[in-house]
Amino acid sequence: MTSSLHSTSSRLSVLPRPINSRSLESITRGNEFAAKPRPYGAVMQTPTLPEAVNYHLNKNCNFRCKGCYATFDEDPSVRGVMLPQKQMFSIVEAIAAAPLPPGKMARKLTFAGGEPTLCPWLPDLIAHAKACGLVTMVVTNGSRCTLDYLRRVAPVLDWLTVSIDSTDAETNRAIGRHDAKGQPLSAEAYSQILAEAAMLRLRTKINTVVNRINHREDMSGFIADSGIDRWKVLQVMAVEGQNDAHMDLLSVTRAEFDAYVARHHRVAEARIRVVPEPVASIRGSYAMIDPHGRFFDSSAGYHTYSTPILDSGVIPAFAQVSFDRMAFEQRGGSYDFTGRGTLEWSGDVQLFTTHLNA
Ligand code: SF4
Numbered sequence: 001m002t003s004s005l006h007s008t009s010s011r012l013s014v015l016p017r018p019i020n021s022r023s024l025e026s027i028t029r030g031n032e033f034a035a036k037p038r039p040y041g042a043v044m045q046t047p048t049l050p051e052a053v054n055y056h057l058n059k060n061c062n063f064r065c066k067g068c069y070a071t072f073d074e075d076p077s078v079r080g081v082m083l084p085q086k087q088m089f090s091i092v093e094a095i096a097a098a099p100l101p102p103g104k105m106a107r108k109l110t111f112a113g114g115e116p117t118l119c120p121w122l123p124d125l126i127a128h129a130k131a132c133g134l135v136t137m138v139v140t141n142g143s144r145c146t147l148d149y150l151r152r153v154a155p156v157l158d159w160l161t162v163s164i165d166s167t168d169a170e171t172n173r174a175i176g177r178h179d180a181k182g183q184p185l186s187a188e189a190y191s192q193i194l195a196e197a198a199m200l201r202l203r204t205k206i207n208t209v210v211n212r213i214n215h216r217e218d219m220s221g222f223i224a225d226s227g228i229d230r231w232k233v234l235q236v237m238a239v240e241g242q243n244d245a246h247m248d249l250l251s252v253t254r255a256e257f258d259a260y261v262a263r264h265h266r267v268a269e270a271r272i273r274v275v276p277e278p279v280a281s282i283r284g285s286y287a288m289i290d291p292h293g294r295f296f297d298s299s300a301g302y303h304t305y306s307t308p309i310l311d312s313g314v315i316p317a318f319a320q321v322s323f324d325r326m327a328f329e330q331r332g333g334s335y336d337f338t339g340r341g342t343l344e345w346s347g348d349v350q351l352f353t354t355h356l357n358a
Contacts, residue, residue, distance in 0.1 A: 074241025096132035285327035
């Protein structure tokens with residue numbers, strides 16, 4: 001992308017903050033769901049784009065997860081939106097061209113959705129990101145990850161993340177992690193995807209959202225045997241306009257979340273990096289792009305969007321949303337995601353223990 005993307009990089013940004021008309025009280029459930037204070041009208045230094053960015057390509061998904069925080073249902077303009085391939089390529093170029101934080105050598109771009117494999121040119125987009133020097137990751141529900149598809153993307157994909165909340169079919173049905181016919185993926189299907197990805201020398205990760213339906217389960221054996229590099233365990237988080245209608249069914253307390261993490265201590269002993277993310281560490285700690293090509297954040301408990309990156313430039317657009325660098329680092333967002341194949345053992349038990357003592 002052109003240098004004009006960074007033409008305002010030395011200025012201070014004054015951010016008018018739209019105050020959402022609905023009360024945040026409507027989505028709070030005690031401390032676990034308390035939104036971070038938002039700097040309305042704050043003067044902020046021009047930010048540096050972090051080394052990890054998530055690009056939600058589309059809102060479309062073939063699954064029906066009730067806890068999904070990227071439905072974009074509150075913004076009808078997002079419905080059915082998928083930018084043309086050329087514009088997606090331009091956004092990828094802009095992300096790659098943005099200066100890295102001091103001391104960082106690479107940036108990871110994660111393609112998410114919706115279900116990103118529903119984007120017909122996702123393989124080309126991954127290849128373009130790779131050609132731009134980015135580390136590439138896809139977060140998928142796994143339903144379209146055939147061996148043929150994995151073989152197609154493997155030469156340019158560094159990481160495959162599969163979202164797995166449970167290995168129990170009934171639990172997945174209750175969560176909504178199933179297709180339009182009510183069919184979830186089986187534990188065997190998940191295992192096969194991860195094994196095939198590993199065979200193709202992709203680094204693999206599982207994302208699990210802990211909620212009221214699955215929080216008493218124990219996936220230790222499945223996770224420990226999965227051969228993955230990293231297991232991210234997230235406390236289900238209410239985001240107004242995305243999933244808050246289901247929070248009575250899904251919400252768990254911090255204590256329940258911690259109990260779930262503690263129950264899975266054996267996973268860390270299996271040399272899988274366990275990354276627990278309670279709600280308090282999620283809000284404001286992700287750099288995210290929506291299907292319109294706008295940055296967005298949910299630090300106030302609902303989505304706030306920037307102007308489109310392709311209109312404003314990547315840094316001026318990023319300056320319009322909240323990003324908490326310290327929270328990003330504290331949740332383990334800054335890690336060595338470069339390279340392929342097996343990760344070196346790097347103190348997983350310590351991270352795990354640190355969380356439990358926090
Ligand atoms: S699979 Fe992912 S994108 Fe699709 S509904 Fe579930 S959480 Fe949302």
